[in-house]
Amino acid sequence: MKTIIRPRDERTQPARIIPGYPQTPWRNPKQPLVKRPPTLSELTGPVEMAKRVKLLGGDIAGHGDKQAIGQLIHLKVRVLDEDGAPVGGAVVEVWQANGAGRYIHPNDDDHAPADVNFYGAARIVTDESGAFQLRTVKPGAYPVPTKDGWWRPPHIHFSLFGKVWLSRLVTQMYFPGEPLNAQDRILNAVPDAAARDSLIARYVPPTADPYNALVFEHQIVLRGKAATPEQP
Amino acid sequence: MNSTAEATIGPFFPPRYVDQGANDLTVFDGRKAKGEIIEIHGRVMQEDGTALENLIVEIWQADAGGIYRHPADPRHAQADANFLGWGRAATDTKGGYRFKTIKPGALEGRQSHINFMVMFSGIMRILKTTMYFEDGNDPVLLSVPAERRKLLIAKNNEFNIRLRGENETPFFDD
Numbered sequence: 277m278k279t280i281i282r283p284r285d286e287r288t289q290p291a292r293i294i295p296g297y298p299q300t301p302w303r304n305p306k307q308p309l310v311k312r313p314p315t316l317s318e319l320t321g322p323v324e325m326a327k328r329v330k331l332l333g334g335d336i337a338g339h340g341d342k343q344a345i346g347q348l349i350h351l352k353v354r355v356l357d358e359d360g361a362p363v364g365g366a367v368v369e370v371w372q373a374n375g376a377g378r379y380i381h382p383n384d385d386d387h388a389p390a391d392v393n394f395y396g397a398a399r400i401v402t403d404e405s406g407a408f409q410l411r412t413v414k415p416g417a418y419p420v421p422t423k424d425g426w427w428r429p430p431h432i433h434f435s436l437f438g439k440v441w442l443s444r445l446v447t448q449m450y451f452p453g454e455p456l457n458a459q460d461r462i463l464n465a466v467p468d469a470a471a472r473d474s475l476i477a478r479y480v481p482p483t484a485d486p487y488n489a490l491v492f493e494h495q496i497v498l499r500g501k502a503a504t505p506e507q508p
Numbered sequence: 509m510n511s512t513a514e515a516t517i518g519p520f521f522p523p524r525y526v527d528q529g530a531n532d533l534t535v536f537d538g539r540k541a542k543g544e545i546i547e548i549h550g551r552v553m554q555e556d557g558t559a560l561e562n563l564i565v566e567i568w569q570a571d572a573g574g575i576y577r578h579p580a581d582p583r584h585a586q587a588d589a590n591f592l593g594w595g596r597a598a599t600d601t602k603g604g605y606r607f608k609t610i611k612p613g614a615l616e617g618r619q620s621h622i623n624f625m626v627m628f629s630g631i632m633r634i635l636k637t638t639m640y641f642e643d644g645n646d647p648v649l650l651s652v653p654a655e656r657r658k659l660l661i662a663k664n665n666e667f668n669i670r671l672r673g674e675n676e677t678p679f680f681d682d
Contacts, residue, residue, distance in 0.1 A: 283681075289633060290632050290633065291632065292632045292633065293632075294632065297517060297630065298517075298630075299517070299554075299629050299630025300630045300632060301555070302554040302555045302556065302558075302630065302671070302672060303554050303555070303560075303628065303629075303630040303631050303671045303672060304630070304631060304632060304633075304635075304671065304672060305635065305671065305672055305676055305677075305679050306555075306672050306673065306676060307656075307676050307678070307679075308681075309679050309680060309681035310651055310652050310653075310678050310679070310680050310681060311651065311680075311681045312647075312648045312651045312680045312681070312682075313647050313648065313651065315617060315618055315647065315648065316576060316580065316581055316615060316616075316618070317568075317570070317576070317615075317618060317621065317623060317638075317648075318623070318682070319580050320568075320576035320577075320578035320580050320581055321568060321578060321594075322568065322577075322578075322592055322593060322594035323577065323578050323579070324577070324592055325592075327536070327537050327592070328527075328536070328592050328594060329525075329527050330527055332524075369525055371519075371520070371521065371522050371525075379518065379520040380520075380522070381520035381521075381522065381523065382523070382562070383520060383562065383629075384518070384520050395522070395524070396522070397522040397524055397525065399525070420517050421517070422517075428517070428518070433519055433521075435521075435525075435627075439578075440578070440580070441568050441623055441625075441636075442682050444566075444625060444634065444636075446627055446634050462632075465632065506632070506633040506634065507632075508518075508519050508627075508628075508629065508630065508631055508632050508633075
């Protein structure tokens with residue numbers, strides 16, 4: 277069972293140096309990346325991650341008197357390979373800011389308040405149809421402290437382990453209809469408009485079930501020409 | 509660096525995701541792997557030489573017999589049941605990372621090597637490279653321009669990663 281890996285289309289992937297993101301000129305290679313022949317080493321990858329890392333579940337909004345503050349959302353995501361086939365058994369790491377735009381992280385000393393009922397990290401395994409679900413609160417936007425005065429729109433981070441080392445993917449998801457999407461330097465670092473759109477979740481009109489949460493759907497493609505753009 | 513800028517733009521990979529023991533590949537599911545135990549270590553620096561703290565380093569490698577625990581490896585049925593081959597570490601205040609692992613065996617057509625991946629604030633696309641224990645004719649090593657190959661060869665299991673600039677680590681177009 278040999279996996280064939282096709283390259284990503286460069287137009288669907290973000291620029292590496294971003295105006296107004298002051299770390300990028302220091303931390304992205306200046307030399308051209310080296311093309312290498314794929315061998316067994318790159319066409320294999322960790323397949324029993326669930327025994328190595330602690331799964332945290334996909335329900336991070338809290339319950340009862342421990343509910344996180346914010347707009348409750350259900351996010352339904354499918355993970356696909358480059359041929360559109362579902363990727364089951366993939367470990368997905370999710371992280372996000374709380375409803376006020378604050379992360380639980382030693383480097384986030386933003387002034388937005390922490391929420392004692394929200395850590396903002398889910399670690400899940402996709403089911404056989406490549407699907408996973410997240411019950412969370414919608415993350416808040418937050419200002420980027422550069423003089424340019426831009427903001428990060430509400431977004432959720434994903435780190436995914438596909439079936440092989442070459443399908444490791446780190447990306448972000450955005451919300452539809454957010455005015456801040458149009459000015460976000462990271463989302464708009466992707467040159468191709470359709471690829472940018474593929475980073476934005478789909479809004480699902482409310483129904484009776486769930487009666488108390490807004491629903492969004494999203495799709496992540498790990499490799500190939502239709503690959504989901506990488507995002508930091 | 510402007511520490512306030514560092515502080516707020518992210519990404520803020522949760523510290524909880526660097527699980528206790530995730531940088532020790534010699535134990536899996538509570539059992540000990542076969543082979544020679546080694547400690548690989550190094551520092552990760554940006555263009556001006558500043559060491560980077562809380563950067564995430566991941567590795568992927570074959571077991572002591574040069575077998576990957578993955579169905580694509582024709583020999584995977586013989587893989588060490590006590591070795592997964594994946595690990596994760598976060599860098600410390602001096603930009604240092606460390607893994608306790610098993611020296612990977614060579615496999616057909618490849619020298620002994622360890623795959624690396626780094627992710628961090630400001631790295632727009634995860635960066636992948638490969639560490640070798642010695643020079644040689646490995647096809648991936650040979651794909652790197654000759655004058656840069658030495659940057660992929662560890663010295664006494666020390667493998668430093670320079671993201672950009674002088675002695676920039678060769679990264680692969682994956």
